[in-house]
Amino acid sequence: MAGQDPGWSPETPAADGIAFTPDGPRWFGPVPEEEGWWLETAPGSGAAATLTLVAHLFRGGRETSRLSAELATRYEEIDLLYTISEVLGHTVRLTEATATIVRAVSEVVGAARASIAVFDEPAGLLRTVAAQGFDGGRAADIPLDDPDSIAARVVREGEALVGVGEGDGTDGGRGYRGQAYMSVPIRYHPPGGESRCVGVINLTDRVSGGRFSASDLKLVAAAANQIGAAIELARLVAREREQQRLEDELQIAHDLQLSLLPAPASLQGDARVGVSCVPAEQVGGDFYTFNRLGLGLVGVMVGDVSSHGVGAALMMAAVMSAAGIHASAADTPNITLMALRGSLAAKLASADTYVTVFYGILDPVHRRLSWASAGHPHAFRVRATGDPERLDATAPPLGLGAAAEIGARVVEWAVDSDLLCLFTDGLLDAQNAEGERYGEGRLLAALGARRTLEPDRIVAEVMAEADAFSSDPGDDRTLLVLRL
Numbered sequence: 198m199a200g201q202d203p204g205w206s207p208e209t210p211a212a213d214g215i216a217f218t219p220d221g222p223r224w225f226g227p228v229p230e231e232e233g234w235w236l237e238t239a240p241g242s243g244a245a246a247t248l249t250l251v252a253h254l255f256r257g258g259r260e261t262s263r264l265s266a267e268l269a270t271r272y273e274e275i276d277l278l279y280t281i282s283e284v285l286g287h288t289v290r291l292t293e294a295t296a297t298i299v300r301a302v303s304e305v306v307g308a309a310r311a312s313i314a315v316f317d318e319p320a321g322l323l324r325t326v327a328a329q330g331f332d333g334g335r336a337a338d339i340p341l342d343d344p345d346s347i348a349a350r351v352v353r354e355g356e357a358l359v360g361v362g363e364g365d366g367t368d369g370g371r372g373y374r375g376q377a378y379m380s381v382p383i384r385y386h387p388p389g390g391e392s393r394c395v396g397v398i399n400l401t402d403r404v405s406g407g408r409f410s411a412s413d414l415k416l417v418a419a420a421a422n423q424i425g426a427a428i429e430l431a432r433l434v435a436r437e438r439e440q441q442r443l444e445d446e447l448q449i450a451h452d453l454q455l456s457l458l459p460a461p462a463s464l465q466g467d468a469r470v471g472v473s474c475v476p477a478e479q480v481g482g483d484f485y486t487f488n489r490l491g492l493g494l495v496g497v498m499v500g501d502v503s504s505h506g507v508g509a510a511l512m513m514a515a516v517m518s519a520a521g522i523h524a525s526a527a528d529t530p531n532i533t534l535m536a537l538r539g540s541l542a543a544k545l546a547s548a549d550t551y552v553t554v555f556y557g558i559l560d561p562v563h564r565r566l567s568w569a570s571a572g573h574p575h576a577f578r579v580r581a582t583g584d585p586e587r588l589d590a591t592a593p594p595l596g597l598g599a600a601a602e603i604g605a606r607v608v609e610w611a612v613d614s615d616l617l618c619l620f621t622d623g624l625l626d627a628q629n630a631e632g633e634r635y636g637e638g639r640l641l642a643a644l645g646a647r648r649t650l651e652p653d654r655i656v657a658e659v660m661a662e663a664d665a666f667s668s669d670p671g672d673d674r675t676l677l678v679l680r681l
Contacts, residue, residue: 295327308400315396379409385425447479471656472677481673482509499619500554531569531605551596579616623672652678
């Protein structure tokens, strides 16, 4: 009966022919190209066609088995790549995405341990961002120049490595316990540019034993191609977030810096003031302050730290803090600047910078201006008629030169008429498209032409003129105009 053991083994014929069986003689023919396979048939012309058909069926069966095995492999690859695409499509958090990818890849290829490391080029390290099967749940970061690291070698050379460890199955103390390892570079292919290695995926200790196969390598390499774009995207997102964080912090610093500068209304009743202080960046080194000193006296200070940006802003804050203390404690402007210099000496030396400062005290009762200037040349008296008069510096900038005594000067002052005009070099150095400087002459002419206007209007119109001349400042711009 079909499917039962006949209990005998016929003598294999050498060619088509009769073989004797317990049921009598039978005719057998060999199946073409199928060694060891015979078919019981009948002699004649039909036997050859039947044997050929059977041979085709055998070959079809083998091809079906091969295709089924390949389809199963391709299904694993497609399913893995689909999983990776799903993960990458739902998150830009690199650690979250790579943790899921490591689990999926290690399951498909049967690796007991797996990790993904990203190349940190500035630090020269492979930083592990996801790991599976390691003690403590994390693999150590690896220096790129580590001579014992397979992962570092793969990133340096850009080629995958598949093999087994030697001796006890360790590699540089990293312990490939099952000896088998596979390390595949993760590459990023920018549009129109050369690909570069951005990381590595490592798999070790195959659960079933033996080596990782060529199909395993093909599968992991396909996964690595997708991961490369994700790593680059995560880097760009992280860089953008960091840039946004810095911009937010600079905006906060900008707002805080502006809050340190007094409003013109604080002198209402004693003086009329117009002022504009515009940093070239979000924060800057220009500053001004003014205060009431009692008996109608008004103190006015304008200064410029020798750089701009965050460092200058920090120095500016230190200067204003110290100035507020010393201005109220000293009777003359030169004593104030000497005290200010003493307070800032250590900071200026460590920062390798200097500060130009003008400080004047206006006395409406005695109708005079007394001032001291530490290297600040941009201070002028604009009278009702005539050319503007420079209020000369009386000492080098704070932070430059020896700590000599700072001198003071005094001039008569016409209340309700004279203008005190203080500015910084950012206004003068502004350039137009042809490279021409705005310059001191143009600025003084603009101030002189508007000398009869109120200070706030003078400042607004002159700053608008300067902006029209050069809308892209290379330095901080400050203009202060005051009339008693």
